[in-house]
Amino acid sequence: xxxxxxxxxxxxxxxxxxxxxxxxxxxxxxxxxxxxxxxxxxxxxxxxxxxxxxxxxxxxxxxxxxxxxxxxxxxxxxxxxxxxxxxxxxxxxxxxxxxxxxxxxxxxxxxxxxxxxxxxxxxxxxxxxxxxxxxxxxxxxxxxxxxxxxxxxxxxxxxxxxxxxxxxxxxxxxxxxxxxxxxxxxxxxxxxxxxxxxxxxxxxxxxxxxxxxxxxxxxxxxxxxxxxxxxxxxxxxxxxxxxxxxxxxxxxxxxxxxxxxxxxxxxxxxxxxxxx
Amino acid sequence: xxxxxxxxxxxxxxxxxxxxxxxxxxxxxxxxxxxxxxxxxxxxxxxxxxxxxxxxxxxxxxxxxxxxxxxxxxxxxxxxxxxxxxxxxxxxxxxxxxxxxxxxxxxxxxxxxxxxxxxxxxxxxxxxxxxxxxxxxxxxxxxxxxxxxxxxxxxxxxxxxxxxxxxxxxxxxxxxxxxxxxxxxxxxxxxxxxxxxxxxxxxxxxxxxxxxxxxxxxxxxxxxxxxxxxxxxxxxxxxxxxxxxxxxxxxxxxxxxxxxxxxxxxxxxxxxxxxx
DNA sequence: AGCGCACGGTTACAGGATTTTCACAGGCCC
DNA sequence: GGGCCTGTGAAAATCCTGTAACCGTGCGCT
Numbered sequence: 001x002x003x004x005x006x007x008x009x010x011x012x013x014x015x016x017x018x019x020x021x022x023x024x025x026x027x028x029x030x031x032x033x034x035x036x037x038x039x040x041x042x043x044x045x046x047x048x049x050x051x052x053x054x055x056x057x058x059x060x061x062x063x064x065x066x067x068x069x070x071x072x073x074x075x076x077x078x079x080x081x082x083x084x085x086x087x088x089x090x091x092x093x094x095x096x097x098x099x100x101x102x103x104x105x106x107x108x109x110x111x112x113x114x115x116x117x118x119x120x121x122x123x124x125x126x127x128x129x130x131x132x133x134x135x136x137x138x139x140x141x142x143x144x145x146x147x148x149x150x151x152x153x154x155x156x157x158x159x160x161x162x163x164x165x166x167x168x169x170x171x172x173x174x175x176x177x178x179x180x181x182x183x184x185x186x187x188x189x190x191x192x193x194x195x196x197x198x199x200x201x202x203x204x205x206x207x208x209x210x211x212x213x214x215x216x217x218x219x220x221x222x223x224x225x226x227x228x229x230x231x232x233x234x235x236x237x238x239x240x241x242x243x244x245x246x247x248x249x250x251x252x253x254x255x256x257x258x259x260x261x262x263x264x265x266x267x268x269x270x271x272x273x274x275x276x
Numbered sequence: 277x278x279x280x281x282x283x284x285x286x287x288x289x290x291x292x293x294x295x296x297x298x299x300x301x302x303x304x305x306x307x308x309x310x311x312x313x314x315x316x317x318x319x320x321x322x323x324x325x326x327x328x329x330x331x332x333x334x335x336x337x338x339x340x341x342x343x344x345x346x347x348x349x350x351x352x353x354x355x356x357x358x359x360x361x362x363x364x365x366x367x368x369x370x371x372x373x374x375x376x377x378x379x380x381x382x383x384x385x386x387x388x389x390x391x392x393x394x395x396x397x398x399x400x401x402x403x404x405x406x407x408x409x410x411x412x413x414x415x416x417x418x419x420x421x422x423x424x425x426x427x428x429x430x431x432x433x434x435x436x437x438x439x440x441x442x443x444x445x446x447x448x449x450x451x452x453x454x455x456x457x458x459x460x461x462x463x464x465x466x467x468x469x470x471x472x473x474x475x476x477x478x479x480x481x482x483x484x485x486x487x488x489x490x491x492x493x494x495x496x497x498x499x500x501x502x503x504x505x506x507x508x509x510x511x512x513x514x515x516x517x518x519x520x521x522x523x524x525x526x527x528x529x530x531x532x533x534x535x536x537x538x539x540x541x542x543x544x545x546x547x548x549x550x551x552x
Numbered sequence: 553a554g555c556g557c558a559c560g561g562t563t564a565c566a567g568g569a570t571t572t573t574c575a576c577a578g579g580c581c582c
Numbered sequence: 583g584g585g586c587c588t589g590t591g592a593a594a595a596t597c598c599t600g601t602a603a604c605c606g607t608g609c610g611c612t
Contacts, residue, residue: 091389095389103397104397122401162569205588226581438558478599478600482601502599503570
């Protein structure tokens with residue numbers, strides 16, 4: 001599942017533990033995923049981390065490696081936001097770094113909040129340029145949700161959803177497996193607070209169910225939770241042979257594939273190999 | 277150095293004549309087009325200048341105008357690189373500026389070369405992903421889109437598109453197959469944020485459809501997606517034999533609208549009104 | 553200078569499509 | 583069984599788009 005575009009993924013190459021601690025707290029508070037690395041990391045490992053931004057103190061690298069490292073990283077990942085953060089840099093160094101592809105260069109000591117703001121600025125700019133929205137199609141059960149078409153499909157056939165209906169499946173499917181309150185659904189789809197007694201969500205869930213069931217009758221997707229809201233989870237309808245749509249082989253009813261979500265928070269295997 | 281790409285267009289809002297002089301020389305040396313403004317400029321004038329980057333000393337604006345100005349400019353032109361350059365800023369101010377949409381914030385005094393490098397970094401980031409325009413002609417369906425002519429053709433005959441109309445087909449065809457929201461289309465073609473209730477996109481789509489259909493009646497290109505926007509995709513119109521349009525009227529088109537190229541170098545009329 | 557035209561942009565209107573609102577029937581839970 | 587909740591179907595209210603006519607500007611021509 002595509003990450004909720006709001007969260008940033010940041011890698012930090014530094015050894016100043018005080019700085020790391022303070023910054024780490026701010027990053028957590030902002031809800032950004034982050035990971036500290038103790039030194040240079042092969043560029044392809046950085047790629048694998050799927051980060052949006054890299055904050056690097058060039059002085060932790062051996063002097064002769066610093067510039068090549070910067071150049072390689074920037075060259076390999078044009079979409080990555082690169083921010084250099086060092087003490088005592090000269091104008092010439094900063095210019096060189098920026099010319100090599102860095103997006104920003106901050107002088108230490110610096111306020112963590114400013115670092116945050118600069119990371120955000122860099123990532124923001126990068127996102128804007130690269131087409132803004134997440135365009136990756138998502139597949140859940142027999143359903144295929146395509147943001148680039150503002151539409152959902154089953155076996156290639158369009159469900160013919162209206163905009164609201166589409167936003168609704170998209171929203172629900174983004175929280176696949178967990179129950180969402182009506183108010184929350186409304187807020188995410190309509191964009192503002194739900195008025196008391198508004199039944200819009202129910203009505204649209206009904207329309208959605210109808211359109212989905214018409215094309216994918218052997219699966220059940222939207223489950224009602226009395227007094228709370230709805231839960232999106234594809235399940236084969238009991239007592240119904242799943243008409244094998246040739247390939248629709250993904251009956252994984254318990255889809256905790258959050259695995260793909262966090263190549264960032266866990267072990268420091270990559271770092272330890274290099275951290276002195 | 278990424279010189280080969282088209283030249284940068286930079287506007288500078290500042291009054292420090294020494295700084296302007298020195299920086300101006302560097303900008304000339306680098307071959308970037310630039311223009312100094314003495315004070316705030318209506319956001320839509322900035323739009324008309326078609327600049328890539330704006331360097332602004334917020335202290336030349338009346339204190340109460342500075343933040344709103346920054347916010348308005350960044351909001352209206354998401355693609356514009358905005359760099360603030362001031363003396364004596366606090367962390368809080370820098371954070372605020374960056375959060376409002378500025379891409380970078382430099383402290384004066386600063387070395388002009390570093391300013392150059394930072395401008396370049398900001399502009400580079402913006403271009404890299406947005407895949408600079410291709411010069412090669414594109415063929416979609418019966419349509420041939422020739423960026424070098426600022427014109428589209430069907431079987432060699434010009435569609436006689438105006439500049440806007442051309443930018444519109446070009447933009448749409450670059451995202452062939454996927455649905456684009458009105459606001460996004462507007463942003464790409466007009467270059468800034470669409471005002472609520474603006475119908476320009478619809479009107480130009482209509483003009484475009486008319487001109488295309490006149491020369492290529494057996495194909496359908498621009499599809500409406502209710503509540504969202506449009507999708508460009510050539511499709512043969514069901515049951516229609518291509519009637520050979522014998523109209524030999526098409527007057528040879530010489531597209532010398534290079535006029536739009538140079539709204540940057542001239543007078544400071546706009547500035548004087550505000551420089552009090 | 554005066555004129556007319558092409559072009560970009562705005563507005564008004566009409567026909568549809570979509571969204572909201574309502575009233576009622578059927579469930580769920582205590 | 584009673585008091586909430588949710589599912590349904592349809593009417594009413596809104597919103598959206600295609601269309602055409604209308605301005606203001608800039609430009610070339612006379």
